[in-house]
Amino acid sequence: VWTVRQHEAHRPAWLVRLGLFLYDHLGGRKRLPATRMLNLRTAPEGAPIKDAFKRGFEYSDCWVDDARLVVINALDAAQRGAKVLTRTACTAARRENGLWVVEMHDGGTGVKTMVRARALINAAGPWVNDVVNRVAGQNSRRNVRLVKGSHIV
CATH class of the missing domain: 2.40.50 (OB fold (Dihydrolipoamide Acetyltransferase, E2P))
Incomplete structure (x- = not known):
């Protein structure tokens, strides 16, 4: 859950939602659930979160070993003729x-x-x-x- 503080110095909730919408749709996700906007005062996920937070977003992502990803990309590039x-x-x-x-x-x-x-x-x-x-x-x-x-x- 990603909480959204209501403060003018932070990104507005609509902009965060737009970014997460693009994240959902441009990534080609098929197995992960889509982003949800949560009312943290009524949603069960909001129970342990401070009352100062009214809204939040729940989104799914994956973890990758970035060093291994670099090695795999370099090996693939070499197999395709790159030096x-x-x-x-x-x-x-x-x-x-x-x-x-x-x-x-x-x-x-x-x-x-x-x-x-x-x-x-x-x-x-x-x-x-x-x-x-x-x-x-x-x-x-x-x-x-x-x-x-x-x-x-």
């Missing part, structure tokens, strides 16, 4: 003649290499802005806003 480089940092990237020229540094061996690519994907998670600024030497037109996830089980 997987571990302990390797992208130190610079620039556009040249319609391609990306990417400089990399292998932290294990100290070897520096350069590759050319048609596409460059920044998968740095919460550090995407840092990578754009530091590696590509550009200011990102879009900033990533970090959001803290909260879960009550």
Whole structure:
């Protein structure tokens, strides 16, 4: 159950509900129950929750071992022809003649290499802005806003 505080500094309940609706429908869930909005004063789930909370949302999610998921994705990519480089940092990237020229540094061996690519994907998670600024030497037109996830089980 995710409780919703009634305070102007927090996201309004309708926005949380919209986000959870999208979460339910874009995820292609078939086995997990859909999100429910709860009146915490009348629903049994609200019994142990403080009276300051009037509404809440019940939603289902799954757990994954994120480190194992990364390994499985890397193995799958390698089987499909990708070259997987571990302990390797992208130190610079620039556009040249319609391609990306990417400089990399292998932290294990100290070897520096350069590759050319048609596409460059920044998968740095919460550090995407840092990578754009530091590696590509550009200011990102879009900033990533970090959001803290909260879960009550």
